[in-house]
Amino acid sequence: MFRPEPLDLVLIALVALLIFGANRLPEVARAFGKAIRGFKEGLAGKDESPKS
Numbered sequence: 001m002f003r004p005e006p007l008d009l010v011l012i013a014l015v016a017l018l019i020f021g022a023n024r025l026p027e028v029a030r031a032f033g034k035a036i037r038g039f040k041e042g043l044a045g046k047d048e049s050p051k052s
Contacts, residue, residue, distance in 0.1 A: 016028070
């Protein structure tokens with residue numbers, strides 16, 4: 001499996017900064033984290049409703 005090196009992570013962060021801008025980047029990261037968490041919960045088979 002692909003293991004990103006530190007330079008790869010820096011390049012990804014720079015591209016994200018250019019695409020989304022400094023003001024929206026935390027919002028995008030938060031949404032991405034929630035999506036990953038939901039995906040993991042879905043794989044685990046949790047049937048809890050999401051909290052609003």
